[in-house]
Amino acid sequence: MKGKNISPLMPLSAWVIFIFIFCPELHPQAIKCFFCNREINGTYIVVDGNYYHPEHFLCKKCGKQIKGSYQKLLDDYYHLDCYEKETAAKCDVCNQIITGEMITQDLKFYHPECYRKFIVPKCSVCLEPLEGEYKIDVYGNKFHSWHIGVLDQCETCGRIISKSLTNGGRYYDDGRHICNLCYEKAVFSQSEIRDLLAKVIDKLIEMGISLDKNNISVHAVDKNELKSISGMEKFDRLEGFCKSQYLSDFVKNKKKNIKFTHKIYVLTGLPSLNIEAILAHELTHAWAAENTPDNQPPDVREGSCNFISYQYLFYSTDPEVKFLLLNMEKNPDPVYGLGFQKIRNKFYGKPVSALLDYLKTGN
Numbered sequence: 001m002k003g004k005n006i007s008p009l010m011p012l013s014a015w016v017i018f019i020f021i022f023c024p025e026l027h028p029q030a031i032k033c034f035f036c037n038r039e040i041n042g043t044y045i046v047v048d049g050n051y052y053h054p055e056h057f058l059c060k061k062c063g064k065q066i067k068g069s070y071q072k073l074l075d076d077y078y079h080l081d082c083y084e085k086e087t088a089a090k091c092d093v094c095n096q097i098i099t100g101e102m103i104t105q106d107l108k109f110y111h112p113e114c115y116r117k118f119i120v121p122k123c124s125v126c127l128e129p130l131e132g133e134y135k136i137d138v139y140g141n142k143f144h145s146w147h148i149g150v151l152d153q154c155e156t157c158g159r160i161i162s163k164s165l166t167n168g169g170r171y172y173d174d175g176r177h178i179c180n181l182c183y184e185k186a187v188f189s190q191s192e193i194r195d196l197l198a199k200v201i202d203k204l205i206e207m208g209i210s211l212d213k214n215n216i217s218v219h220a221v222d223k224n225e226l227k228s229i230s231g232m233e234k235f236d237r238l239e240g241f242c243k244s245q246y247l248s249d250f251v252k253n254k255k256k257n258i259k260f261t262h263k264i265y266v267l268t269g270l271p272s273l274n275i276e277a278i279l280a281h282e283l284t285h286a287w288a289a290e291n292t293p294d295n296q297p298p299d300v301r302e303g304s305c306n307f308i309s310y311q312y313l314f315y316s317t318d319p320e321v322k323f324l325l326l327n328m329e330k331n332p333d334p335v336y337g338l339g340f341q342k343i344r345n346k347f348y349g350k351p352v353s354a355l356l357d358y359l360k361t362g363n
């Protein structure tokens with residue numbers, strides 16, 4: 001994107017021509033001034049075969065008489081310095097002539113300072129010009145690479161938490177640092193989260209995933225509670241967990257009438273769209289607990305849950321949804337990210353039932 005420097009002067013398109021002043025004795029017949037069309041009695045000049053009163057041979061740019069040498073451009077005449085001004089490159093920002101160093105970009109010219117101040121893209125975080133290497137996040141924000149690691153990234157959306165980009169952020173009691181864009185849409189109340197659960201279950205059923213509302217409950221918890229409930233103390237990115245249990249009667253030493261209950265735990269204080277995505281993932285675990293063998297490899301299981309969540313999100317009209325999808329696609333985690341890519345490559349564009357059959361039977 002960076003422009004390159006070139007010389008400020010345009011190539012001269014006309015030669016410098018000197019004026020010759022003639023005396024009337026040399027020209028006995030009546031001659032007329034090309035400018036005022038009146039007869040010339042005193043001295044006159046001839047330019048390109050036309051006669052002029054000397055005071056009527058005028059510069060196109062400044063309108064004053066040309067006495068010394070001149071430059072011609074098309075059918076117009078100029079003082080030498082007026083010609084230079086007329087043809088010099090002008091800065092597209094300040095409209096002043098550029099002498100000295102110049103930047104060109106997309107057929108426009110700039111003073112280096114004007115270019116730096118007004119044309120170079122600005123860092124979304126510190127608002128300074130982005131020169132050299134910079135990064136772009138999934139939201140399209142451009143920023144200096146060195147802000148990463150110096151400033152926190154929002155645990156939910158990944159944006160760099162800063163005044164200009166996210167209007168700051170806040171810490172939750174469990175240590176999470178959340179940007180204010182996410183915080184504005186955060187859901188904390190149990191009843192709202194229960195409503196989201198009902199909404200997601202309805203949609204998944206519509207997609208062909210059999211679930212029973214009556215044996216699924218949802219509980220909003222903070223990060224520390226989620227870690228201890230799931231037993232995944234070390235997994236810092238955990239946002240939800242599904243605890244499935246069953247009761248069964250034994251008939252002739254065989255399990256019969258198996259009744260499942262699923263408790264879904266989800267982080268409190270997330271935007272509703274994120275909560276829906278997590279619920280879709282965990283509900284797929286609930287379905288899998290009832291319908292698939294226990295011994296599935298983790299990347300197949302988590303990748304499938306993420307893929308159903310991804311499919312669910314396609315129905316959302318929330319403007320943030322495309323970024324959530326992008327974050328899923330770009331997740332480098334070997335289980336959640338690469339597992340998801342594997343399942344997506346296999347089942348993208350196919351009916352959901354194809355994936356469900358694959359999970360039930362392994363083919």
Ligand SMILES: [Zn+2]
Nearest residue numbers: 033036053056
């Ligand atoms: Zn005249």
Ligand SMILES: [Zn+2]
Nearest residue numbers: 059062079082
């Ligand atoms: Zn002039």
Ligand SMILES: [Zn+2]
Nearest residue numbers: 091094111114
């Ligand atoms: Zn300028």
Ligand SMILES: [Zn+2]
Nearest residue numbers: 123125126144
């Ligand atoms: Zn910056």
Ligand SMILES: [Zn+2]
Nearest residue numbers: 154157179182
């Ligand atoms: Zn955020």
Ligand SMILES: [Zn+2]
Nearest residue numbers: 281285302305
């Ligand atoms: Zn999972």
